Amino acid sequence: MTNTEPNESAEQHGARPWSWAVLDTPIGPLLLAATDRGLVQVVFHADDATAAEAVSRLTRRFGAAPGPDCRDLLDMAIRELKAYFRGELRVFTTPLDWSLSAGFNRRVLRELADHVPYGAVVGYQDLADRVSEPGAARAVGTAMGSNPLPVVVPCHRVVESDGGIGGFGGGLETKRRLLALEGVLPQPLF
Known part of the structure; x- marks a missing residue:
């Protein structure tokens, strides 16, 4: 697993590009969000209301609307989670953005x-x-x-x-x- 750890706490964190998608999985829909540093959030049970709430929270957190800049990292996470749920992946290599934890x-x-x-x-x-x-x-x-x-x-x-x-x-x-x-x-x- 590759991890990207910024030197700042979540509260010191300013506006940054990010992107999101909802992935259908055997455990229900997951909302995935990635910044320019890596996968930043996975949200369970991401129906329309839950996804809208998560996107709103992330928009307030990062101070910017979602954008395409982080799509490569998001796509990597999607590919790896699909492989994991097929039983083909045991170790995630998607970079992680730890800014929502301290x-x-x-x-x-x-x-x-x-x-x-x-x-x-x-x-x-x-x-x-x-x-x-x-x-x-x-x-x-x-x-x-x-x-x-x-x-x-x-x-x-x-x-x-x-x-x-x-x-x-x-x-x-x-x-x-x-x-x-x-x-x-x-x-x-x-």
Whole structure:
């Protein structure tokens, strides 16, 4: 996975070119947005209303209307996600723009993206330990909930230490389907 990390926090971030698209997937429509630095957001359940809300938020955030400047990065993300859902891709190489995440959350998400491979899972506590915050298992759960890049930054791979599936912003059925795709769980019966 290729990551692009700017030296500025999300709040210091000014207007930049960006582009978006909605991709139909086996887990429902995903809105994908990319800046000139990389894929910046993935939004679950991107029906018309959800997509419009996300585009409005991104427009306020980046201070510019979507433009074609970032289309190559967006197209790369689309190609890779299609291959992932066909079971043909295990490692995303699309550059990532981390500007919608900061601090502890960014550290946890980068650790997850860089060190929890396809077909593996990690516990919330183990992830907290990996970022040298041993008492922060609940905060890891919060970081997963704030993940602006789900699927590509695989928060679906984070599970409870007792073997429970844990929570998931895209819904538990979506998490089960992603884990089944990666061979961690059996395929859903229906």
